[in-house]
Amino acid sequence: MYKSFFGLRAQPFGASPDPRFLFLRPRIRETLACLQYGIASRKGFVVLTGEVGTGKTTLLKTVLDSFAQDRIATAFVFNPRLEVLDFFEFVLTDLGIPPVTRTKSGMLLQLNRWLVERYRAHQLCAIVIDEAQNLSWELLEEIRLLTNLETSSEKLVQIVLSGQPELEEKLHHPSLRQLRQRVALWSRTQPLDLDETQAYIAERLRIAGATETVLLPEAAELVYLYSGGIPRIINLICEQSLIYAYAEQIKPIPAHLVESVGLELDLVQHPFTISSPAMHALMKHTLQTTPRDSLEPAADSANSLKERKI
Numbered sequence: 001m002y003k004s005f006f007g008l009r010a011q012p013f014g015a016s017p018d019p020r021f022l023f024l025r026p027r028i029r030e031t032l033a034c035l036q037y038g039i040a041s042r043k044g045f046v047v048l049t050g051e052v053g054t055g056k057t058t059l060l061k062t063v064l065d066s067f068a069q070d071r072i073a074t075a076f077v078f079n080p081r082l083e084v085l086d087f088f089e090f091v092l093t094d095l096g097i098p099p100v101t102r103t104k105s106g107m108l109l110q111l112n113r114w115l116v117e118r119y120r121a122h123q124l125c126a127i128v129i130d131e132a133q134n135l136s137w138e139l140l141e142e143i144r145l146l147t148n149l150e151t152s153s154e155k156l157v158q159i160v161l162s163g164q165p166e167l168e169e170k171l172h173h174p175s176l177r178q179l180r181q182r183v184a185l186w187s188r189t190q191p192l193d194l195d196e197t198q199a200y201i202a203e204r205l206r207i208a209g210a211t212e213t214v215l216l217p218e219a220a221e222l223v224y225l226y227s228g229g230i231p232r233i234i235n236l237i238c239e240q241s242l243i244y245a246y247a248e249q250i251k252p253i254p255a256h257l258v259e260s261v262g263l264e265l266d267l268v269q270h271p272f273t274i275s276s277p278a279m280h281a282l283m284k285h286t287l288q289t290t291p292r293d294s295l296e297p298a299a300d301s302a303n304s305l306k307e308r309k310i
Contacts, residue, residue, distance in 0.1 A: 002246035009209035013235040013242070017058035019065055021207055023192075023200045023231070028059065031187040035063045035160065039072070039126050043184035044147045044155040047171065048162040050189030053232030056162050059189065060128055072124040080135045084142050091127055112149050115156040126158045133163035133170060140170075144179040191229035194221065200231065201238060215241070218255040226258075226267040237261055 003011070012021070022028070031048070038046035050056050064074050075094035082090060088107040092099045097114055099107055118125055127146070129135065135143070149156045161167065171180050192200055198220045205214050215223070219241070227233035240261045245253045262268050 002242045005246050006214055006242065006251060007209065007211055012204040012208035013239040015235065017061055019058060019062040021204050022058055022062050023203055025196055027190060031059060031189060032063060034185050034187045035059070036066055038185040039063070039124060039158045039160070042154040042158060044158065045183040046158070046160045046185045046187070047167070047183050048160065048187045048189070049165055049168050051191060051230065052164055053230040054189040054191060055231050056189055057130055060130065060160065060162055064126070064128070067124065072126060073118065075127045077127065077129045078131070080129055080131055080139070082139065084139055087139055087142070095125070115149055119151065119156055124158065125156065126160060128160045128162065130162050132161040133167040137175065140176060140179060144182065147182055192231065193229060194224050197224040197227070197229055197234060200234065213252045215253045216255060219253050219258045222255050222258040222262065226262045237265070237267070240265065
């Protein structure tokens with residue numbers, strides 16, 4: 001409803017992961033290259049971790065889309081809370097292989113024959129497991145054993161485990177040392193800093209068709225303070241700000257309107273938080289790099305920002 005008001009062709013801050021809007025900052029380019037290399041080079045296991053909302057799923061979809069469709073077959077497991085047989089059945093079905101039996105041995109034999117055929121045709125196969133921190137111990141062991149499907153020199157199937165920082169903690173458990181030793185590449189996503197947040201907002205608006213300023217600079221600073229640089233929360237705040245601005249027929253969006261959104265979403269007193277070490281580093285970085293005077297227009301008084309918890 002606000003697209004015509006702001007001159008946009010698409011919604012710039014949608015909730016669904018959309019590779020079109022991937023913000024290719026240097027760290028993301030490195031992570032993207034790492035994942036592409038891990039799959040293309042048949043490294044076996046690749047792990048991607050990051051805080052909630054830092055763009056892992058969007059990154060994974062971008063990686064898979066970067067391969068020609070006739071070169072790679074993928075199974076994307078978005079709900080890992082499965083029993084072992086359900087997991088194998090899901091993977092085979094997503095790869096386009098109709099299971100002829102529902103026994104583990106039968107499905108593994110069927111998968112192995114199919115993988116050998118793909119390998120002989122110089123094609124890749126990747127199994128991507130999102131929210132992998134929720135995998136059961138039993139299923140993690142079964143997934144580790146999948147990498148035994150190999151030739152004398154290369155893995156037949158590439159497995160990407162993606163999850164929150166708890167996944168790294170889980171993989172460092174002594175009982176998973178065999179799996180951890182097979183991980184060829186580790187990648188991590190991080191929250192954006194202030195400059196990156198401003199560039200992220202501007203880039204998404206540009207892709208959506210914006211030709212004039214939509215958010216004032218001090219409004220973008222508030223978005224960063226309330227979101228902690230987490231892209232999903234940036235999207236939430238900006239989407240609500242666009243709706244509020246359209247309702248009040250205001251453009252470009254001023255800081256006081258973003259502040260109203262923050263109050264409505266309860267982000268002033270109870271902001272979305274990341275893990276304690278990351279939050280401490282974020283607060284330290286903010287105090288060192290953000291001039292206090294530049295934040296004053298976003299508040300009703302000079303003291304209101306001091307009282308906020310970020």
